[in-house]
Structure formats: structure tokens, C-alpha cells
Amino acid sequence: QSALTQPPSASGSPGQSVTISCTGTSSDVGGYNHVSWYQQHPGKAPKLMICEVNKRPSGVPDRFSGSKSGNTASLTVSGLQAEDEADYYCSSYTGGNGWVFGGGTKVTVL
């Protein structure tokens, strides 16, 4: 299973929005509504930010939102804040009880 495709970097000024794409195939992103997004600060473990395409776990700010169209999922961070600067990874269920992750996008707050 090939990794999902993410842009290596994205940036925005405080208060602006940034959107990260995650492109897969009909065997993963396009085939299931089981897309998740994780935030990872340097030296820390990943943290779940979005599950099931667009659901926010308890405690995740509503500035974070997810969507999907066809084989591409997206994460939007609105009202960027300094603490949002991190690596973001998408993940999709692939069927057969497996998962695939993206290569990650480094978000920089200018």
C-alpha cells in the first residue's frame, strides 16, 4: 500500500487559514469515510485532530475542520495560531484491517 500524498509544506500568517490536501486512491481515501488527521509537534507523539473525515474529538478546537471529495481529503486550520505550527499527517483505513498514512505536511505560522 503506497503512502497517501501530502504537500511537504504549507504556511500562513496568524489569523489566516491554511488547507492541507491528502490524496489517495479508491482503495483508501475514496473508498472509506475513515480518514483521520494527526498533529505532531517536534519530539512528541502524534495527536488525533480529526476522525471519520470531519469529526473533532473532544478538546480539539473548532478551528480545525476536515472534508473529503473523491480520493482527496483536506484539513483546514482557520484562525492560525502560533501553537498550530507542527507536522500534520493524514491517515486512511484501507480495508482488510489496515491503515495507510501520508508523508506529512509541515505547517509554518509566519
Added chain:
Amino acid sequence: EVQLVESGGDLVQPGGSLRLSCAASGFTFSSYMMAWVRQGPGKGPEWVAKIKADGREKYYADSVKGRFTVSRDNAQNSLYLQVDSLRVEDTAVYYCALDADYSFKSWGQGTLVTVSS
């Protein structure tokens, strides 16, 4: 509060073995599927293995099938990963994660496995 604490990582030669452990607390461990996810240096995470709540069903990534074995002890609230026939490309931080609703809801801090001669 969910807490997952991994241990057992080490520097090992190619072909060697290790047993990774994950101590769980703060939730009803025996009710949840658990998973191992690894992250190589500078890379994205990679799902490695999953075990159902009762331990009877186990699933593995193709890259580790036949070399890694996941197990759990619900009486001890513990998850394990036996890693055998290690390769240089297995070098990574190994995380245990609470698997729920097709996502990894909570992660431990990870344990580093380095495979090198």
C-alpha cells in the same frame, strides 16, 4: 485520563529480536482494540499491527508479517510486540495506540528501536 507507556526499545544488530511493552491505564483496556504504529526518522507514521479487544484476532502490515507478533494481557493492562529478524529499515520510534472508530485516539510517548551493526 488515558495513559500509554511504552518500553523495551534498544540498539540491536540486524537479525536480532526485542520485546516491546506498553502499559495502559485510565480506561477499560480489555474493551478496546490496540495497535502499534512506528515512525522512522524523518518519515510519516506507519501502521504495524492491530489486536482486537479479546486478543483472538490480529492483523499485520505486509512489511512485518511473519517477523512481528502482537499480543496482550488484559489482566495486566498490557500490550506487547515481539519483533524478530530485525532489519535496518525497522529502525523507528514504536508507539502503542488506542484504536477506536478507525482512528488512533491516544498514543504513548514511544520507544526507540535502532537496528544497526
